[in-house]
Amino acid sequence: MASDRSKRKASDSLEEEYFPTNSKTARRCKQTMPAATRSSARIAARATRPDKSSHSAPIIYNDDFLGIGSGNGAAANVTDFNAHLHPDTSRYAEVFGGMNQGLSSQAQGGIYGVNHSFDIATTTNVIGNGNGQTAYYNAPLPHMGEVTSNGMTGGRVGGAWMMNDGSEHATHTGSGDASFAAPQHPQGTAKTNYVHSYNRAALCDSVDYFKSHEGGNYHFNKTTLGLLIDSHGSIRDYIDGTVVITNLGGEKKRDSTTAKMTHGESQTKESKYFQFLTNTVSLGHAVVIILGDRNPRSPIKPAFPYSVMGHFMVTDIWSEASLDNQNNKVAFWMVRLEKIPTAQMSWWVRGTGDDSHLYAVGQNVCPSFICSGCGNTSKMIYNEGWTCLKPECPNHFQFTVDIGYGQQQSMVLGKVHYSTTFLRERKDPSLLIRHPLAPLVPALPTRADAAFGTEKDFKKGIVCPQCLCASRRVRWCRWECEEPTCDFTYSVDFNIYSIDEVRRETKMAKKAKPMNKAIEISNIVQEWTTTIAGYEVNTYALPGEDGTVVGTVSVLHATEGICAKLHGPDDMYINLQQRDLKLQRKAARLHGNRGEELTSHFASNWGAPYKFGVMVDTTGFDEAPEEILRGVSQLTWAQGQIINAIDQKIQDDSIQYAATSMSLRSEPFNELLSLGYFEDCVINYHDDGERELGPTVASLSLGSPSVMRFRPKKRNSIGHTPKTLDDKSKNKPAVLSFPLYHGDICIMHGTDVHRLYEHEVKPNGMLRYAMTSRYIRPETINDEAVRADALIKGKLPAGIEALAYKGQDETGDLNDMNAEVSSVEAPGTLVMDSSTVQRGQADERADNDVSNDSGDIPNADDRTQADADASVPTQLSQGSSISQATALLDDLCLDAEHLSRLSPQQKRALGNRLIRMGLTCHEAIEEN
Numbered sequence: 001m002a003s004d005r006s007k008r009k010a011s012d013s014l015e016e017e018y019f020p021t022n023s024k025t026a027r028r029c030k031q032t033m034p035a036a037t038r039s040s041a042r043i044a045a046r047a048t049r050p051d052k053s054s055h056s057a058p059i060i061y062n063d064d065f066l067g068i069g070s071g072n073g074a075a076a077n078v079t080d081f082n083a084h085l086h087p088d089t090s091r092y093a094e095v096f097g098g099m100n101q102g103l104s105s106q107a108q109g110g111i112y113g114v115n116h117s118f119d120i121a122t123t124t125n126v127i128g129n130g131n132g133q134t135a136y137y138n139a140p141l142p143h144m145g146e147v148t149s150n151g152m153t154g155g156r157v158g159g160a161w162m163m164n165d166g167s168e169h170a171t172h173t174g175s176g177d178a179s180f181a182a183p184q185h186p187q188g189t190a191k192t193n194y195v196h197s198y199n200r201a202a203l204c205d206s207v208d209y210f211k212s213h214e215g216g217n218y219h220f221n222k223t224t225l226g227l228l229i230d231s232h233g234s235i236r237d238y239i240d241g242t243v244v245i246t247n248l249g250g251e252k253k254r255d256s257t258t259a260k261m262t263h264g265e266s267q268t269k270e271s272k273y274f275q276f277l278t279n280t281v282s283l284g285h286a287v288v289i290i291l292g293d294r295n296p297r298s299p300i301k302p303a304f305p306y307s308v309m310g311h312f313m314v315t316d317i318w319s320e321a322s323l324d325n326q327n328n329k330v331a332f333w334m335v336r337l338e339k340i341p342t343a344q345m346s347w348w349v350r351g352t353g354d355d356s357h358l359y360a361v362g363q364n365v366c367p368s369f370i371c372s373g374c375g376n377t378s379k380m381i382y383n384e385g386w387t388c389l390k391p392e393c394p395n396h397f398q399f400t401v402d403i404g405y406g407q408q409q410s411m412v413l414g415k416v417h418y419s420t421t422f423l424r425e426r427k428d429p430s431l432l433i434r435h436p437l438a439p440l441v442p443a444l445p446t447r448a449d450a451a452f453g454t455e456k457d458f459k460k461g462i463v464c465p466q467c468l469c470a471s472r473r474v475r476w477c478r479w480e481c482e483e484p485t486c487d488f489t490y491s492v493d494f495n496i497y498s499i500d501e502v503r504r505e506t507k508m509a510k511k512a513k514p515m516n517k518a519i520e521i522s523n524i525v526q527e528w529t530t531t532i533a534g535y536e537v538n539t540y541a542l543p544g545e546d547g548t549v550v551g552t553v554s555v556l557h558a559t560e561g562i563c564a565k566l567h568g569p570d571d572m573y574i575n576l577q578q579r580d581l582k583l584q585r586k587a588a589r590l591h592g593n594r595g596e597e598l599t600s601h602f603a604s605n606w607g608a609p610y611k612f613g614v615m616v617d618t619t620g621f622d623e624a625p626e627e628i629l630r631g632v633s634q635l636t637w638a639q640g641q642i643i644n645a646i647d648q649k650i651q652d653d654s655i656q657y658a659a660t661s662m663s664l665r666s667e668p669f670n671e672l673l674s675l676g677y678f679e680d681c682v683i684n685y686h687d688d689g690e691r692e693l694g695p696t697v698a699s700l701s702l703g704s705p706s707v708m709r710f711r712p713k714k715r716n717s718i719g720h721t722p723k724t725l726d727d728k729s730k731n732k733p734a735v736l737s738f739p740l741y742h743g744d745i746c747i748m749h750g751t752d753v754h755r756l757y758e759h760e761v762k763p764n765g766m767l768r769y770a771m772t773s774r775y776i777r778p779e780t781i782n783d784e785a786v787r788a789d790a791l792i793k794g795k796l797p798a799g800i801e802a803l804a805y806k807g808q809d810e811t812g813d814l815n816d817m818n819a820e821v822s823s824v825e826a827p828g829t830l831v832m833d834s835s836t837v838q839r840g841q842a843d844e845r846a847d848n849d850v851s852n853d854s855g856d857i858p859n860a861d862d863r864t865q866a867d868a869d870a871s872v873p874t875q876l877s878q879g880s881s882i883s884q885a886t887a888l889l890d891d892l893c894l895d896a897e898h899l900s901r902l903s904p905q906q907k908r909a910l911g912n913r914l915i916r917m918g919l920t921c922h923e924a925i926e927e928n
């Protein structure tokens with residue numbers, strides 16, 4: 001026992017040292033505080049005139065401060081003025097005037113503060129006249145100039161005017177009648193003098209002291225740096241202008257009977273949050289507290305969901321207890337923190353008459369007693385009497401209660417109240433905090449010469465220097481303040497990320513172990529290889545639940561030669577960096593926490609609108625930059641090639657495949673999703689299985705290397721059969737992964753690839769783009785206007801044929817991508833005119849499907865067709881009609897007799913098939 005006790009003492013000694021009993025603190029403070037600071041640290045005065053019909057102002061003088069307040073009125077309840085000075089510097093003064101006036105319309109009052117340390121030009125003047133129930137004014141710092149608010153003659157509800165600090169921030173809130181004239185901030189923006197945010201992700205993204213997307217306790221290196229106090233506090237949580245008391249949380253559960261959140265298991269000294277907080281204390285760090293607007297103890301209703309209260313020092317940690325519904329005692333940690341004094345009034349008590357800043361170090365001291373059960377010291381912090389606050393002690397949180405007949409009983413009390421002495425105790429920050437306080441408003445990021453602007457630091461949020469709203473980086477090109485009324489934007493120039501850099505990254509990725517490991521092919525996946533137009537192609541066939549091939553994933557590996565081709569991947573990559581692709585991060589799924597998270601990657605959509613999990617802003621192809629159109633062209637070409645190759649493979653090897661999933665005809669792409677990835681951006685597991693989509697999704701990778709992975713979805717039997725419920729909820733391991741390098745094209749074919757599998761892409765470098773094309777089936781869009789929009793936006797502009805992509809011919813020569821589509825090349829050197837295919841396919845579908853009313857949508861090109869029909873075209877384009885297609889075929893094909901037996905629609909389909917597949921006219925006819 002003896003050794004136990006000494007052990008306990010040793011472990012407690014740290015706590016003792018940093019949570020000294022008040023008498024010790026008082027003594028130490030007296031000894032260490034310089035005289036000058038002592039005299040000005042808490043110079044404060046307060047005048048209260050309760051229920052007086054009229055009174056003149058209290059005048060408070062000290063070296064740095066003059067405050068005058070006056071108020072009169074038939075029923076002025078309370079007028080109080082107080083002031084305190086920053087303990088560290090006499091050049092700061094804070095003036096606070098609060099008025100609560102009665103209902104009488106006669107009441108009026110105001111405050112006027114002059115800081116003697118500054119000349120008249122920097123004087124703080126605030127004059128307020130008003131009446132109503134709540135009117136208050138405060139003017140903490142001296143740079144404000146003059147602010148006057150008059151009005152509310154006969155108003156029902158008074159106005160509130162808050163002038164905050166000297167950095168030209170002002171907030172006006174309040175309501176009054178029409179005659180209330182409130183000066184507007186020059187920019188017309190809502191301003192505060194404290195960091196705040198509309199959602200948690202924005203705060204976590206923008207500041208270093210709170211990055212916990214879930215839970216209220218943010219720690220780094222096992223040290224608590226930030227606490228969020230929101231809903232779910234304990235019943236004894238407490239907030240005033242200086243002191244915050246909160247439970248350490250973290251281990252709560254919902255009580256099945258009462259549905260209330262209760263502390264699940266008892267927290268001990270092994271509880272991590274206790275350990276992290278004691279680390280904070282022993283290292284001498286401050287903690288930043290963030291007030292959530294659902295905190296039931298907040299003295300005022302905060303204006304924002306998350307508001308930074310400031311730096312606090314931990315003064316006490318102790319253990320309380322409550323009884324669960326089986327009457328078992330559950331212990332939990334509580335912490336008391338004290339605001340580290342600043343020049344700023346605590347915004348969360350403005351107008352509440354809070355006087356917590358008036359108490360000085362040593363003025364109030366809680367007595368401490370040694371516990372007879374454990375020999376440790378605990379303070380007497382409750383009105384209900386002293387109890388041991390050490391969770392390991394048998395006397396822990398037992399109060400001696402009078403139960404009548406002169407008898408007493410020791411019990412856990414449900415309701416206890418902190419003593420005012422405890423709440424008014426004050427600690428000297430210089431004794432507890434040993435590090436400079438990290439700024440609450442981080443500096444805006446700037447780019448060093450060697451940086452590119454896409455490093456992960458530039459993806460963080462910022463705190464708007466104008467209104468202090470924590471704002472995420474939503475847009476690729478710049479930051480925009482998320483405060484709706486603030487117009488602040490900020491950008492950091494990008495440095496072009498060169499092809500040499502991409503090659504260097506690629507080389508490293510190929511060498512690096514994780515990248516080598518990236519190639520994983522489970523034995524349930526078949527692999528086929530081939531070569532198409534200079535690309536080495538791997539096709540992975542994915543099985544369905546019965547083993548039949550339900551879809552394929554093909555990767556066309558680009559050589560450096562392909563990449564370097566004129567208008568090829570290298571050119572595209574460099575050009576894209578100089579375009580505004582309108583890339584943005586969009587709100588992603590909520591993980592049970594409040595507010596939205598953003599996707600890691602940035603996206604924008606071109607062509608037909610596409611809801612990629614969330615709706616992405618869409619620009620029609622007619623307004624798309626050339627690189628986007630080239631992307632569609634190249635991907636459409638690749639699609640034709642791959643479907644042809646798969647078709648061939650299936651026939652050659654008599655492979656069983658799910659025809660419902662894998663149609664072996666290509667659909668024309670009418671959409672391209674451009675994705676941008678900064679360093680560390682990813683696209684997490686998802687599927688592209690929207691019902692509107694055709695079976696093929698093709699994607700061109702540009703820039704930094706990445707790894708793509710596929711895994712079967714949870715609830716199917718692919719990979720392994722989930723047996724238990726628990727099993728069903730677990731993610732399965734990937735069955736296929738491979739790297740994607742600059743210029744590579746990945747083609748997923750088969751709707752079941754998305755019904756049964758999901759995929760992710762994790763780039764590993766500084767800057768990557770992906771361009772992913774799909775076919776959005778207009779006939780699946782019920783809303784006529786949306787369908788019309790999809791048809792218009794998804795239409796490739798006339799002249800697209802100039803961008804036709806030809807791949808590489810059989811001799812290995814790289815064809816100029818600028819070449820006109822004027823002749824049909826040998827197989828594998830397909831000439832692709834995607835607009836033709838699109839148009840042709842649409843016609844085919846209209847012919848085959850009478851229920852498809854998409855043909856009713858007026859075609860803007862119709863009026864030009866008569867003219868165009870007059871001559872034999874050398875190529876098909878957006879405006880080509882069926883007769884033009886027929887004419888072109890007639891011109892190209894020698895077998896006129898065969899052709900003459902085809903209907904115009906068949907000719908059109910044939911022409912498109914021919915073009916898509918790179919077949920000669922004779923081959924196509926034979927195929928047909």
Ligand SMILES: O=C(O)CCC(=O)C(=O)O
Pocket residue numbers: 673675683688699701759761769770772
């Ligand atoms: O970045 C990539 O390559 C993947 C793109 C993707 O999965 C998508 O657009 O759906």
Ligand SMILES: [Fe+2]
Pocket residue numbers: 686687688759
């Ligand atoms: Fe995808």
